Amino acid sequence: MSVETVVMKFGGSSVADLEKVKEVAQIIEQRKKNMSVVVVVSAMGKTTNSLIDKAYNLSERPNLREMDMLVATGEIVSASLLSICLNEMSVPAVSLTGFQAGFNSYGKHGSNKIEDVDVTRLKRHLDEEHIVVVTGFQGMNPEGDITTLGRGGSDTSAVAIAAKLGAKCEIYTDVDGIYSADPRIHKGAKKIDVVTYEELMEMAHLGANVIEPRSVEIAERYGVEMEIRLNDGVTPGTRVVGGKDMEKTTLTNVSKLDEVLLVSMSDKTGSSAKITECFLELAQRNVNIDIISQTIVNDQTEISFTSTEASKHEIEDVLESKEIDYRMKTDVSKVSIVGTAMRNQVGIAAKVFEIFLEEDIRFYEISTSEISISYVVDTENTTRVIELLADAFNI
Amino acid sequence: MSVETVVMKFGGSSVADLEKVKEVAQIIEQRKKNMSVVVVVSAMGKTTNSLIDKAYNLSERPNLREMDMLVATGEIVSASLLSICLNEMSVPAVSLTGFQAGFNSYGKHGSNKIEDVDVTRLKRHLDEEHIVVVTGFQGMNPEGDITTLGRGGSDTSAVAIAAKLGAKCEIYTDVDGIYSADPRIHKGAKKIDVVTYEELMEMAHLGANVIEPRSVEIAERYGVEMEIRLNDGVTPGTRVVGGKDMEKTTLTNVSKLDEVLLVSMSDKTGSSAKITECFLELAQRNVNIDIISQTIVNDQTEISFTSTEASKHEIEDVLESKEIDYRMKTDVSKVSIVGTAMRNQVGIAAKVFEIFLEEDIRFYEISTSEISISYVVDTENTTRVIELLADAFNI
Numbered sequence: 155m156s157v158e159t160v161v162m163k164f165g166g167s168s169v170a171d172l173e174k175v176k177e178v179a180q181i182i183e184q185r186k187k188n189m190s191v192v193v194v195v196s197a198m199g200k201t202t203n204s205l206i207d208k209a210y211n212l213s214e215r216p217n218l219r220e221m222d223m224l225v226a227t228g229e230i231v232s233a234s235l236l237s238i239c240l241n242e243m244s245v246p247a248v249s250l251t252g253f254q255a256g257f258n259s260y261g262k263h264g265s266n267k268i269e270d271v272d273v274t275r276l277k278r279h280l281d282e283e284h285i286v287v288v289t290g291f292q293g294m295n296p297e298g299d300i301t302t303l304g305r306g307g308s309d310t311s312a313v314a315i316a317a318k319l320g321a322k323c324e325i326y327t328d329v330d331g332i333y334s335a336d337p338r339i340h341k342g343a344k345k346i347d348v349v350t351y352e353e354l355m356e357m358a359h360l361g362a363n364v365i366e367p368r369s370v371e372i373a374e375r376y377g378v379e380m381e382i383r384l385n386d387g388v389t390p391g392t393r394v395v396g397g398k399d400m401e402k403t404t405l406t407n408v409s410k411l412d413e414v415l416l417v418s419m420s421d422k423t424g425s426s427a428k429i430t431e432c433f434l435e436l437a438q439r440n441v442n443i444d445i446i447s448q449t450i451v452n453d454q455t456e457i458s459f460t461s462t463e464a465s466k467h468e469i470e471d472v473l474e475s476k477e478i479d480y481r482m483k484t485d486v487s488k489v490s491i492v493g494t495a496m497r498n499q500v501g502i503a504a505k506v507f508e509i510f511l512e513e514d515i516r517f518y519e520i521s522t523s524e525i526s527i528s529y530v531v532d533t534e535n536t537t538r539v540i541e542l543l544a545d546a547f548n549i
Numbered sequence: 550m551s552v553e554t555v556v557m558k559f560g561g562s563s564v565a566d567l568e569k570v571k572e573v574a575q576i577i578e579q580r581k582k583n584m585s586v587v588v589v590v591s592a593m594g595k596t597t598n599s600l601i602d603k604a605y606n607l608s609e610r611p612n613l614r615e616m617d618m619l620v621a622t623g624e625i626v627s628a629s630l631l632s633i634c635l636n637e638m639s640v641p642a643v644s645l646t647g648f649q650a651g652f653n654s655y656g657k658h659g660s661n662k663i664e665d666v667d668v669t670r671l672k673r674h675l676d677e678e679h680i681v682v683v684t685g686f687q688g689m690n691p692e693g694d695i696t697t698l699g700r701g702g703s704d705t706s707a708v709a710i711a712a713k714l715g716a717k718c719e720i721y722t723d724v725d726g727i728y729s730a731d732p733r734i735h736k737g738a739k740k741i742d743v744v745t746y747e748e749l750m751e752m753a754h755l756g757a758n759v760i761e762p763r764s765v766e767i768a769e770r771y772g773v774e775m776e777i778r779l780n781d782g783v784t785p786g787t788r789v790v791g792g793k794d795m796e797k798t799t800l801t802n803v804s805k806l807d808e809v810l811l812v813s814m815s816d817k818t819g820s821s822a823k824i825t826e827c828f829l830e831l832a833q834r835n836v837n838i839d840i841i842s843q844t845i846v847n848d849q850t851e852i853s854f855t856s857t858e859a860s861k862h863e864i865e866d867v868l869e870s871k872e873i874d875y876r877m878k879t880d881v882s883k884v885s886i887v888g889t890a891m892r893n894q895v896g897i898a899a900k901v902f903e904i905f906l907e908e909d910i911r912f913y914e915i916s917t918s919e920i921s922i923s924y925v926v927d928t929e930n931t932t933r934v935i936e937l938l939a940d941a942f943n944i
Binding site: 172175176205208209211212213214216217219220221223224226227230231233234235237238239241242247248249251254275298299300 | 600607609611615618621625626630633642643
């Protein structure tokens with residue numbers, strides 16, 4: 155292709171209703187004037203949740219293969235409607251399902267991973283001057299079954315296509331970029347113009363709710379130029395770039411993740427082997443385990459870990475099959491401070507401990523990485539904790 | 550396969566909501582006890598119409614390829630939900646899209662025809678003792694695009710699978726079989742226990758609203774044993790059998806088709822060639838033309854034909870491009886009397902003329918086939934006409 159190609163990704167809130175679909179079509183039309191355009195869309199608004207509700211009405215634990223088949227229709231509807239709208243505007247467009255767009259995937263239904271994207275067909279449509287509207291979040295496995303890449307997988311779809319086409323990738327959303335804290339919670343939050351892949355990945359993992367972390371990993375690996383933009387198509391957003399040693403002296407972000415599940419297990423005599431088996435089994439089932447910590451009280455080892463509320467049933471299954479003594483806690487959230495500055499500064503954890511003590515805020519877990527610190531706190535305290543941390547560190 | 554196979558087809562009203570999906574799953578479970586089962590489903594209730602409305606909100610004439618992509622999701626949702634429900638009942642089931650079920654199709658988007666059904670995958674799932682739930686009404690063309698077989702195409706899907714598997718085909722619906730007239734309109738209507746393919750085909754073409762005529766053609770060609778059944782899974786329905794010379798002495802059915810479009814064209818000097826071009830163009834565009842008639846008044850030829858209201862725009866396009874002088878009439882319906890008895894009896898048309906005259910009912914067109922007579926009348930008169938004809942011919 156002689157002209158530059160851009161992959162534009164629109165999430166569910168950007169195409170929540172037919173009026174918004176029309177607005178998105180206009181943004182795309184502008185972009186098409188001097189670029190070759192691939193669009194990746196999520197399902198409209200609450201469509202996915204509504205489909206999931208129907209399945210749970212019929213079954214307590216719906217068959218996962220069938221769930222993928224069901225849920226994948228959400229993106230097919232939004233992609234075809236957007237394409238209908240573009241064609242009405244005399245902008246030739248063609249919509250493709252994940253399978254038609256060449257997404258070969260593997261793994262567990264509901265959280266498939268992309269093996270490869272065969273962009274042959276996609277390129278053919280681009281060569282014919284068509285806008286290609288691809289359903290995000292889905293693919294097909296070697297058995298020929300429809301799969302989904304898990305929640306937020308549309309970002310991953312978009313970046314994967316951009317990587318294969320050597321295109322830039324624009325993630326459109328309802329905020330105009332990445333902020334130092336959630337602007338709805340902390341009024342003083344500042345927009346960040348440039349962020350590194352690494353920082354963005356930490357923010358994503360920590361629930362900044364802006365982008366799927368896997369997609370940032372792929373972007374970094376393939377050097378895909380990314381931008382997080384407001385879906386007005388005009389306002390400049392936050393650019394995502396490479397580099398680990400940007401001269402930054404402050405922390406960049408405070409974020410939170412809700413619906414955390416906190417699990418505590420007691421390691422009585424002989425159960426240590428069982429707990430190891432347990433983690434192996436959970437890993438095999440692709441259950442996401444986040445923070446793991448261990449304390450010893452009166453010769454008894456207490457092991458805790460966090461996961462998501464959505465994994466509750468599966469974790470119960472595993473723990474009960476291994477006859478482990480456990481407790482679960484919900485209504486907790488994870489609040490995190492992120493920034494490359496973290497690795498150059500000392501005393502951040504200490505300062506946070508001080509704040510929590512002064513303000514009498516309880517936390518259940520702490521976890522640190524090279525560029526972040528996270529705390530598990532009661533969900534009802536989340537807003538106050540974000541305010542306190544943002545103020546304390548001038549974020 | 551050692552056990553007998555049955556293809557069970559459930560229309561949109563049979564799976565209109567989640568409660569009905571559960572009922573259908575129970576009927577299937579019963580059948581599975583001693584048979585190998587393939588299920589073909591339509592979209593739930595009003596889903597298809599709701600998707601079409603969305604498209605028309607975005608475009609006056611939605612791109613047909615994209616419409617197929619959009620509309621096909623309706624059946625994917627009902628098939629996967631039904632499969633989730635069956636699996637919940639510990640009845641192993643797997644849902645397949647038209648493409649996955651091997652439906653290769655060709656022709657115009659929105660009214661594709663089945664080239665062939667490659668049942669390899671379907672048979673594999675049956676061999677594994679799975680119930681296979683296939684999305685009706687859809688396939689994939691040689692370009693790899695999703696296609697639909699047109700309204701009512703689920704019947705065709707079901708019969709096509711039955712033909713390829715050498716299975717029997719059961720069409721489940723909200724009436725317990727074929728009636729001599731619509732029981733909602735004519736109280737004295739009688740259920741028919743056995744009907745020939747030929748008679749059923751006439752009834753279907755004439756809008757008895759029970760089954761798609763194309764499906765009956767395929768059933769006849771491949772000798773597929775069919776039954777039209779109430780979706781309670783218990784009541785015996787109407788069996789469809791071969792044979793043209795059944796000893797019947799009465800007419801079997803009065804039926805109606807609403808939303809007919811009546812088009813009249815005036816053939817002024819020199820426009821006869823244009824009218825011929827017109828019919829060629831309409832045929833090329835796959836516009837369905839039903840009754841054609843011609844009269845000559847004062848040296849001027851009047852040609853009329855009927856089609857469906859849905860084809861109005863397309864017909865206007867063609868007639869205007871050929872600069873033909875035309876008039877259109879809507880709010881008319883076609884009422885038909887059907888039966889193999891027709892060919893052995895004389896005077897039926899005469900008797901109908903007499904009734905229409907006596908009752909002062911106007912009709913716009915008349916058409917006869919070997920086993921039917923049809924009249925185009927004002928829609929508001931339809932119920933009265935059916936009553937009168939049913940009484941007159943003791944149907």
